Amino acid sequence: MGAIDWPSLAAIRVYSISYTTVSDYENYLGIAQRCKNGNNVGAPGSDATGKLAFLPNHDYEIVLTTAVKVWSKADGPRELTLSEALYFRTKGLPGLNACKNVGDDIRPHVDATYPIRRNIRLYREEPCVLAFENSLSSVLPIDRTPGSGDPPEKVQMFPLELNVDRVVSLSGMKRLTVPSYDWIAAHRVNPYPPVYFVSYPLFSKAVVRYAPSHDPFVLRFEAIQAAFPDCASRTEHASQVLLHDPIDTNGNPGPWEADTGYRATVRQKGGPFTERTRFDVYDLGAFLQQADGGAQAILWSVDGGGNLIGPPAAAGRHYASCGELDWDHLQVQSQIDLRTATAAGIAVSVGDGTPVPQALIATIEHDGGGFALVLRSMDGAGEHELARSAVTVSGRVTLRLVAFDDVLRASVGEVTLEAARGGFREGRVALVAQSPAAFAGILVDSLDIYTFDFVTSRYASFTEHLASYDGQLPT
Numbered sequence: 001m002g003a004i005d006w007p008s009l010a011a012i013r014v015y016s017i018s019y020t021t022v023s024d025y026e027n028y029l030g031i032a033q034r035c036k037n038g039n040n041v042g043a044p045g046s047d048a049t050g051k052l053a054f055l056p057n058h059d060y061e062i063v064l065t066t067a068v069k070v071w072s073k074a075d076g077p078r079e080l081t082l083s084e085a086l087y088f089r090t091k092g093l094p095g096l097n098a099c100k101n102v103g104d105d106i107r108p109h110v111d112a113t114y115p116i117r118r119n120i121r122l123y124r125e126e127p128c129v130l131a132f133e134n135s136l137s138s139v140l141p142i143d144r145t146p147g148s149g150d151p152p153e154k155v156q157m158f159p160l161e162l163n164v165d166r167v168v169s170l171s172g173m174k175r176l177t178v179p180s181y182d183w184i185a186a187h188r189v190n191p192y193p194p195v196y197f198v199s200y201p202l203f204s205k206a207v208v209r210y211a212p213s214h215d216p217f218v219l220r221f222e223a224i225q226a227a228f229p230d231c232a233s234r235t236e237h238a239s240q241v242l243l244h245d246p247i248d249t250n251g252n253p254g255p256w257e258a259d260t261g262y263r264a265t266v267r268q269k270g271g272p273f274t275e276r277t278r279f280d281v282y283d284l285g286a287f288l289q290q291a292d293g294g295a296q297a298i299l300w301s302v303d304g305g306g307n308l309i310g311p312p313a314a315a316g317r318h319y320a321s322c323g324e325l326d327w328d329h330l331q332v333q334s335q336i337d338l339r340t341a342t343a344a345g346i347a348v349s350v351g352d353g354t355p356v357p358q359a360l361i362a363t364i365e366h367d368g369g370g371f372a373l374v375l376r377s378m379d380g381a382g383e384h385e386l387a388r389s390a391v392t393v394s395g396r397v398t399l400r401l402v403a404f405d406d407v408l409r410a411s412v413g414e415v416t417l418e419a420a421r422g423g424f425r426e427g428r429v430a431l432v433a434q435s436p437a438a439f440a441g442i443l444v445d446s447l448d449i450y451t452f453d454f455v456t457s458r459y460a461s462f463t464e465h466l467a468s469y470d471g472q473l474p475t
Helices: 022-034 183-187 216-226 281-286 462-467
Strands: 059-072 076-089 110-114 128-132 160-168 204-211 237-244 261-268 273-276 288-291 318-322 330-337 343-350 359-367 370-379 382-391 397-403 407-412 415-420 428-434 442-446 450-455
Touching: 128 160, 128 261, 128 450, 160 204, 160 237, 183 273, 183 281, 183 318, 261 442, 318 343, 330 343, 330 428, 343 397, 359 382, 359 397, 359 407, 359 428, 370 407, 370 415, 382 415, 428 442
Parallel strands: none
Antiparallel strands: 059 076, 110 128, 128 237, 160 261, 204 237, 261 450, 273 442, 288 318, 318 428, 330 397, 330 442, 343 359, 343 428, 359 370, 370 382, 397 407, 407 415
16 A cells, blocks of 8 residues: 555644543542542432441341452462351340430430530420431431332431420429320220320421531541541531420410420330320220130220229130230330239230230239239240249239330339340230239330430520510629
8 A cells, every 4th residue: 555645734733632540540549439439428418328227136247258369470360269257136226225224225326405404494485406416317317218229228217206295393294295196095986186296297396407426436537538638528417406396285386384394205206105094985996805825805894993894714815905016116004903813914016816926915913922023925936934023012003014126124113024025026005914903094105215304494585585684783
C-alpha cells in the first residue's frame, strides 16, 4: 500500500490531555473506603440506611475467610484459603429485656429528657420530650423506607410512643393517655365511650433530629475520619425524639394542670391495653372461653360484687381469654380470691382453640397445708413446672405477671418468681381457674420501657412568666 496523500490543510491539534494512573486510582479507592464509601451511605444525614440491626432471638453465623496468595517463577501463583466461623445468639430489642429497674435495659440509648430533672418545672403549654441516641436509629422508623428486596434485618421496625399519667395532685392520681383502645370496652356487648385517651396521634408524636452522638464507638470513628482531610466527616446524626403534647384533666388538648406531677412512660406504639376494676355481665361477651385437660370451654359468670367467677370444678383449667393473638411484651395483674378453687391465676402467650395449645401460666394454688405461687409452661410437648415458691394467702391477693422478651416474672406480695420464656411468644391473656375462684378486675398494659417524672409550672409559658414580674426585687 502506498503512502497516503494527505491534503495540505489536514492537521491534528491537541489542546489538553489528562490521565489517571493506576496508583492514583488505588489511592482514591482507599480514601473512599476510609470515608465510609462516600455517597453510598444512603439518604443525607441518615444513619439508618447504611446499616442494619440483627433480628431479636435469632442465631447467627459469621464466617471469616482468609486467603493467602504466593507467587514464584517456578510454580506460578498459589492460594490457600482458611475459613473460621463465629456463632452468637441475640436477645430482645433494647427496652424489652428483663431488668431490675424500669428503663435499665434502654438507658444507654437515651440521650436526654425535657425537663432534664424533676425540679426543673415544665411550662404548661410545653410538651414533655425524650431524645434517643443515634445508636437506636437502625430499628426506629427514621428516614428509611425498606425496599421489597431488603433482608428482614433492615425491614424490622420498633415504633415507640410516650404515655402520660398524673401522679402527684390534690385531685389524685389519674391515667391520661394509653397506647391503644381498652380492648374489653371495645369488644363487650354494649361498648361505651372510652375512659382513657389513646396517645397517638393526637398527643404523642415522633420527630427526627440531627445532633452529635455521645456513643464512644461513634466518637472514635469520627476521630479516625478527621485524620483524613479528604473525608468530609459528618458529626450530626439522625435520631428519634418522642414528644407528648399538653393534655388537660378531661383529655382535651390544652395546658397541663398547674403545679402538678406527671409521669411520662415510653411504650411500644399501639401496644396492649385493657383495664377493669370490676366486671358486669356485658363484659362476659368480650372474653373467649377456653379450657385445657378434660375441662370444657363454658361460660364464666359475674357475681353481685363485680367479680368474674370461674366455672365449676373439672378435670382441667378454665380460661377467660382476652386480647389479640399477637399480644406480646406486656404486664397484667388481677386481684384473686381462691374461695373453693384449688388453683387460680393468669396466663399469657395463650394460643387459640380448646384444648389450649400453648400458654405460660402463673397460678396461686394449695400446696400441702399452705399455698404456693407456681409458674408452668404448656404446649404440644406437655406441661412443665418452671418455678415454685411458698406464699402467704389471706383472702384476696394481687398477682402480677410481666412478660419481658426473655423472662416471665410473677409476683405475689414480696415473693417473685422468674422463668425463661423460651419459644413462648405472642398470644392472648387469660384469667385461669381450676374450680370457682373470684377475679376482682384485670389490668393489661404494654411493657414500661422507660419513665421520667416532671412537675408543671404555674405559668403557661416563658412569656407569661416574664410578664408576672412586678418590678419589685425581694429583700
